[in-house]
Amino acid sequence: MKQLMFIFGILILGQAVSGQSDKKLLKSWIKVESVDLSGNAAGPDTIYTRYSFGKERVNISFYPAWDDFDMNYSLQGNQIIIGVQSYTIDELTDSTFTIQAPGFRLLKFKAEGYLCQHPGVLRQIGEKNSLPLYEATDTLSPRYTKGKLDMALNKYSNGYNVIQASYFRMEFTITENGKVEDVVVTKSISYGFDKGMVEGITKTSGKWKPAYCKGKPVQTRMFFERRYLNSSGMGRTSGQ
Known part of the structure; x- marks a missing residue:
């Protein structure tokens, strides 16, 4: 026994x-x-x-x-x-x-959660709504919760056929509530393409998990870019 x-x-x-x-x-x-x-x-x-x-x-x-x-x-x-x-x-x-x-x-x-507590990870670049606004990095990043962001944005290119090397980039803020705000195109391909991308990223608002630091959500400024070599383009976001 x-x-x-x-x-x-x-x-x-x-x-x-x-x-x-x-x-x-x-x-x-x-x-x-x-x-x-x-x-x-x-x-x-x-x-x-x-x-x-x-x-x-x-x-x-x-x-x-x-x-x-x-x-x-x-x-x-x-x-x-x-x-x-x-x-x-x-x-x-x-x-x-x-x-x-x-x-x-x-x-x-x-x-x-451990990495984003290290000194230097929180890079404050301003304020928004009287709250700190941080730069998104690979250790402090909001997360799109409805699949792959580059795939979600593909349908908003308005049928624009890129036939030469091009570069597109837009910047936006993900708030502590997962909202998309303050979208700005910083590298343009064309009016129609840019407009579609802005519309696409705006429609993802509310579908983001905000970045967290020390257990609390923070608002971050990030970018989405797409480089085209001839007719192929790959999406890339902050921190990569």
Whole structure:
């Protein structure tokens, strides 16, 4: 009986530890370091990467302002499977998450909420409605909640066919309530194209999660730009 009680106690303890690990994981993590363990890397990995964990699924994004790829994950002890890739968890604290796939790579993340508390991250560029207005960065970014922003704006190009290298850029504010305000085109392609893009970004108002710092929403000034090389264009936002 004592042996059974001892085993039962170990199981309960293991579940408690696992539960604590789960809670620590449930947040957004931004990659701060990537180490190639295969010896085949062509160069340093400097691509913005964010893992946002929910209870059963994780979103992996390469853009600060929206989410990209959603997939399942499972956690068992110090092992985590993300999609089909298995990793060993080297460290999991409130602020740091480090995983590695032996012979492949090691990834080190910092909690998004932790990073935006660092001195210098809050770059105040003015005031709006008597509140500070900050510059959006890869660690302090609002997030579009209805898919990929560049895809959402595609239908507002008014059928404009870009046939030569061009550059478009607009700046706008995301308020602490997720509203889009003060849209300004700073690099124009044409009147019709510009008008469509302004209309498109304005219609996303209210569909943004504002940037957060120290647990509170803040208003940020950001940009959306699109570079066309011949007839192809890729969208890009602040922080990339």
